[in-house]
Amino acid sequence: MALTIAALISIIMLSAISIGNSLSLNYYEKTCPDVELIVAKAVKDATSNDKTVPAALLRMHFHDCFIRGCDASVLLNSKGNNKAEKDGPPNISLHAFHAIDNAKSQVENSCPGVVSCADILALAARDAVFLSGGPSWDVPKGRKDGRTSKASETIQLPAPTFNISQLQQSFSQRGLSMEDLVALSGGHTLGFSHCSSFQNRIHNFNTTHDVDPSLKPSFAAKLKSICPLKSRPKNAGTTIDPSTTTFDNTYYKAILQGMSLFSSDQALLDTPKTKDLVSKFATSQKAFYKAFVNSMIKMSSINGGQEVRKDCRVVN
CATH class of the missing domain: 1.10.520.10 (Peroxidase; domain 1)
Structure with missing residues (x-):
């Protein structure tokens, strides 16, 4: 591809x-x-x-x-x-x-x-x-x-609990756009998260709901079984994306299906622009790849160092 x-x-x-x-x-x-x-x-x-x-x-x-x-x-x-x-x-x-x-x-x-x-x-x-x-x-x-x-x-x-305004501010401070935000969030297609990063969505969500109502009920039930409020296994958690070792556009499909893990993932549906981009990337992996590459090069070009270290763990 x-x-x-x-x-x-x-x-x-x-x-x-x-x-x-x-x-x-x-x-x-x-x-x-x-x-x-x-x-x-x-x-x-x-x-x-x-x-x-x-x-x-x-x-x-x-x-x-x-x-x-x-x-x-x-x-x-x-x-x-x-x-x-x-x-x-x-x-x-x-x-x-x-x-x-x-x-x-x-x-x-x-x-x-x-x-x-x-x-x-x-x-x-x-x-x-x-x-x-x-x-x-x-x-x-x-x-x-x-x-x-x-x-x-x-x-x-940027924290996994951030809302869309907080995310936009965090990225814009680094010269990154809303498209960069949505594209780089696609990096979540790889990886694992501990319960602490998403427990706010499955326990005591607000005064009205114990669970974030934007979550698909069966998915929320699965997360609650993995991350019980009491007697939680040490280092308990789950993959962020079902195809966690494959870099693809499944992450965006999961958001649209109510199966995103973080509040910051769900927040991408909270503005018309970011929601349109989520839909675009969910529909076209090619479009996601193009945007991700563009945003990675842009983010990776932010630099402020002074030397070439001989050992990456210590300064010269």
Whole structure:
């Protein structure tokens, strides 16, 4: 399916690259020509051992870009009195850092001190989507790694309980449109959620309803059985999308069927523009892929780093 939109992607690139002025497709052409092959192999190897790796890498990249831009600050370890982003509440469940460590190690062996961790993470997120059956695209490169990472700043990440106004504000602050919001939300087609992220919809929803009435009753009953209010199993949860290891447009179909998991997913039906986009992407996987690629390039071009880290977990 990725090949069918190759021509569209090349057109998208022309408008998107200008967002990150220092980024270019051939940034490592002379200094590290094999970087993309090395990263792709590292992601593939990690995925062969753990099928949850692609979802983890895509989420990791999103969580990185939404704090200080795509500067790999999410990869830094806490040190001394400083609690880093990865130890902030929304990021506790992030995993697959080893995949980035392995990719970085192999890249350093080939091209020491050249490729940023931020670029490796951007490439890995692309490879994660492609490995899961989604589209591929050319990633503009040249990001720098940040030197600051604060757990307190993770409060800036859009929460699964956000309404449409909160989502729009969060995305617009980063130069992202309503279409970007709906398209990037499609990344939820991969992944798993713990009960805490959606329990607001299935227990004590409001003074009138115990369960969010927008949920399909049989789906709500299933969620309540997985996530009982009392005696809940540790780490209980469910996949966000029934086809969780396949990158497709099932997520949008589920929203229209009353089977979305998060309040923020359901909120996409709360304005005519976002609702139309949900319907469009539910009907056409090709349209979703085109929009997702465009929005990923746009989001991934937000950068504010200063250096090329030798080790992704610590500053130089």
